[in-house]
Each structure stands twice: as structure tokens, then as C-alpha cells.
Amino acid sequence: MSAPLLPELVEGALRQFFVSRAPVVDSVGGGYRDAVTALESFVLRGGKRVRPSFAWTGWVGAGGDPKGTDAGAVLRACSALELVQAGALIHDDIIDASTTRRGFETVHIDFARRHRGAGWHGRPEQFGEAVAILLGDLALVWADDMLRDSGLDAESLARVGPVWSAMRTEVLGGQYLDIAGEVSADESVEAATRVNRYKTAAYTIERPLHLGAVIAGADDALIDAYRRFGTDIGLAFQLRDDLLGVFGDPHVTGKPSGDDLRSGKRTVLFALALETADVNDPVAAEVLREAIGTDLTDEQVERLRMLLIELGAVEQVEQRIATLTERAFEALDGSTATEVGKAHLRASALAATLRTA
């Protein structure tokens, strides 16, 4: 029998955390349990547990011992990142008016349907959104509880505090800039990169690694190397995502082909194409501006794809991914991370930047 993989261990820790909340939930009573159960299903249903994995690997790479006595506490602290993520996703789905997530109804759609089914008063959509706002809040505050109750000693918790705090302030900033950039149609590469930096790179890789490092008591040099590695791989990861959002195989990505073009997402890919078109090909620039965020036919999507290639934007993005990855590996190689940590981080980095889904 093989040892359980990290995602399974994270799920076990999350499951245990939900059990630990039962007394307070039951003391409130009424139908609170039903709402909490919906949150629990959302959290346990999946995802790749990317953030806990990077945090854990950061800890191991900084000398943490997976067989040591504090490994359980560290696992719980790392797993708390999944509750931050649950809160972010539930609220994001309201903001983006998304109807499905991981093949299931989003929380606000789920509760609107329950309202409709029960024939309750008021608008089902309003009820669904209200419950999703509250459950997202609950996930956010429970993330803190899970970290605080993880069993980490007071000194480790004190070191984690500022990292945890910065991460959450940054991701909310990244989300804000994302929606502000979308409504104001900010076309700059700089604005798109800023969103990638804070909404994705810092939140998904840099800060989780940083978190793992401070738990292990890493020195400033290793923390700095981790952060440079995490930022660059995080940015490369998002650039890969941008390419997949336009060129990805729907059978592999699970998203409709050209989804990002139809939704009007302000990606670096698109910004680079516009930048070149504005200089060299004003007609192409006009086509791009008129097409983005509209209900495109498959033929129009295909036409835009060719345009992004012809303008050199795809090549530029691939080049950026390569440069970022190279620079990240240099930072990692030159660091004092353990060999096993380096090996894991390299593998995770390649998985994140070379993926097809």
C-alpha cells in the first residue's frame, strides 16, 4: 500500500477541521448546518490543492521533516490555504456570474435553485447570492481558525502572520484590479501583468512557498530565492493559462474554445497583440478591439487566433514563459533549498508552465 499523496492528506485535514466546527454550528442550530454542509462539499469536492502543495514543498525545501512531530500541524496550516481559496472562488463566482464550477453548480446558483424548489418568498437569485456571500465569508474566517488551531507553536504562528496577511491583501487587490481593468478596458501590458502578479503569482505560488519557508524558520536568503522563483513561475503559469484560454483543446481544458476572447478577459497575450497592432497594423487593432468581449462565432474565434499568431503575440508570450522559467530555475538552483525540495519545485514548475489543461 502506498503512502497517501499530499492532496489526500490535505483533504483529510480539511475534513477533520469541518468536524471540529460542528459544536459551534450546532449550537447556532436552525438550518445553519445545511448551509455549512454545502460549503463542506464545495471544499472537499476538489481542485488540485495547488497552494497547500507549494506551501508544503516550501517547508520541506527549507528543511522541514515530513516524518517529524510537527508535520501534522504544518499540514493543517498549509491546508488552511484551501479555505481562503474556497472563499475567493465562491465570491468570484458571484462577481463573474458563473453558473458552474468543477462540473457542479456554483454556490449562488445552487441556493437560488433550492429557493425556487421550495417556493419561498422573494427572488431566488437574491437569496442565492446572499447565501453565497455569507458562505464565502465563512470560508475566509474559517481559514483563519484553521491556521490558528493548526497546532503550530506560537513562534511559528507569529512568523506566519505577516505572510498570511500580505497574501490576502494582495489577492483581494489583484481581484479588484482585475474587475476594474475589465470595466475600464485597460489595454496595457502593464495592467494585465499587475493583475497576474497579485491575483495569481503571489497568491498561488510566491506566498504559499514563503509561508512554508517561515514555518521552517528559513533565513532571508532562502525566502528571497523562493519569492523570486514563485513570482516568476506564477507569472509563467498565468501566461500559459492565457494561451490555453484561447488555443486550448476544449476536450482537455474543459472550457469552451476561445472562452477568454468571448468573456473579454484582459490578458497579457491580448495586450501584446494590441500593442503590436497599434504600431504596425491599425486594421488588425480595430478588429481586435471590436471583437473582444462579444459573442463570437467559432469562425471569428479562429480568425482572432490567426491574428494573435500573425501579430507575434503568441511567440512573445511563449518567449516570456521561457525567460521567466529560466530565471526562476536560476533563483532556485542558487538557493540553499534541500535537493528534494528543489526537485519537487522544478517538477511543479514544469507542470504549471508546460501543461495543456
Next chain:
Amino acid sequence: MSAPLLPELVEGALRQFFVSRAPVVDSVGGGYRDAVTALESFVLRGGKRVRPSFAWTGWVGAGGDPKGTDAGAVLRACSALELVQAGALIHDDIIDASTTRRGFETVHIDFARRHRGAGWHGRPEQFGEAVAILLGDLALVWADDMLRDSGLDAESLARVGPVWSAMRTEVLGGQYLDIAGEVSADESVEAATRVNRYKTAAYTIERPLHLGAVIAGADDALIDAYRRFGTDIGLAFQLRDDLLGVFGDPHVTGKPSGDDLRSGKRTVLFALALETADVNDPVAAEVLREAIGTDLTDEQVERLRMLLIELGAVEQVEQRIATLTERAFEALDGSTATEVGKAHLRASALAATLRTA
């Protein structure tokens, strides 16, 4: 020159906290600062600072020394409750589709107006709600940061953790039960009391007192007395609110007369009236059920007021307030709280339960 009052000290602590967040907000850059400034204005603009006051008084009553070296840290920890409250209000205003708060536009209305003014893409309402969701989240996570960075020693923080955690899980539960009760038209006194217990009493008085007590290292007996006092005064406070929501003078309360009847709020007052009417006066019960939550004329509001009095519900609520207050004072009097703590708590309790606005 007199010493600053507690609300002013709380505002000073909050102002200082916002200054401390500037580096991370500016590192994210873009327009994040604008959004954060809107949150800061919301937080600093007011309210009575009820929760920090109860927490502070709980600490003083448990032997905390307002002139001691840890008073600054305690003040900051107590003030963090205002950020929890800001998050709750901003999200509540979305849920209730409220347009004003403390005489100003609610956050979602404010940002919808900015969107409209700038002629941005998409629906202004959707943008306003999205920003308000994110700023409510930011207030919630900053509440944690402010507590963690308050300067309380690790042992005090460890004692505060479970109280802080329970308080937030309870208030979100109370909010959930409130909206679930409203859509399902739950008519029971029990359901309305449960909402009052968790949405108001625990969150506004019981847990803040508890928080202050554990910071001071109070023993179980004093904590128990505080909690009983806080629960009862909290319930009485909400019952007074129910009466003011129907009978309050609009010039004093600042809310339209009969507001709770028009909005369909499921109060204990209304539930008691229905309970009696169902037994003794089926016609009155029908009138109540048909009227609640509809766009009533002033004459209809006046008719319902008379009905609530005739059915004895007003008398019952006044009786409950008196009983709760009496029981709360007994718990307080029999406790080991300091005399100055008792005096302050008695005054606060009377202000909360005998008020006219």
C-alpha cells in the same frame, strides 16, 4: 482639556491601522488605493463603536488597567471588532439591497455610481456589487490582521482565538438564519429569538465582553457571568429595536415609521402577535399575515400598530425586556467584576434597552 472618549480612541486606533496597511496596498498599486480609501472612509465615518466599548469595559471590569502598559494593545484588539462589523455591514447592505447607511450611499451604490459616471463597460450595479464584496472581504481579513498585530502577547492572543472564532461563526450563522427565516416566512417566536441570539446578542455584547474578559485573564466564573449578562442584555437590546422599528419616532430613529412592517422583518414582536392572534383572533392573524412585507400606507401602519398593542404583543415584549434586564443585572451583581466595571455595564445596559433611537 478632558481625556478622549473611548469612541475617539477606537477611531484613532483604526486610523493608525489603515496607515500601517499603506505599504502593502501601494505595492499592489494600480487603483487599489482608491478602493481602500473608500473602505477607510466607511470605517472611520462612524457608528457608536458599541462592540469595542463592550470589549473594553469587559476588560476593565475583569481587572484590566486603562493606565497600564498593555492598554494600547488591548484598545487595538478591541477596535478590530469594528472591522468585522464593517465587513458585515458592507455585505449586509448588498444582501438587503440597501441604498444608504449612516446617511451616506452604501458601498455597492457608491461604486455603481462611479462606474456610471466614468461611462465604463458592463452593468454599473454588477461592478458596484463586485467591489463591495471584495471590500467587505478585505475588512474581514483586516480585522484578523489588526487583532494579530495589536501587540497583545502570545498567551493573550491564544486565549482570544476561540472567542474571536466563535463570534464570527455565530454572527454568520445568525445572518444566514435571518435571511432563511425571511424567505421561508418562519413565523415562530423561537426562530426570531434564535436570530436575535446569534446575529445580535452574541455578536454585539456577549462575545465582546467575553473577549475583554479573556484578555484580562478572567476566571471561568466571571466569564460565565459576563456571558449571561451579555446574552440577556443583547436580547433585550434587540427587542427594544423591534419596538422602535414599529413605534419609533422617525425624527429620532432616522428610519421611516413602520419600516420593519413594510420590509417584512420577522421580529419576536410580530411572532408573539401572530401566536396570540392564531389562538384568539383569526381575523387579526389574517390581517397581519397579509400586511407584513407589503407597501403599507401610513394609515395601514397605524392600524397594525393598534393591533400589535391590542393583541398584547407590545406588553409581552416590554415584559420580556424587563425580565431579561433584571436577570442580566443579577448575573452582573453576583459576579466578581470590579465596581467601576459593573457601573459602566449597568449604564451601557440601560442605554441599550431603554433607548428611543
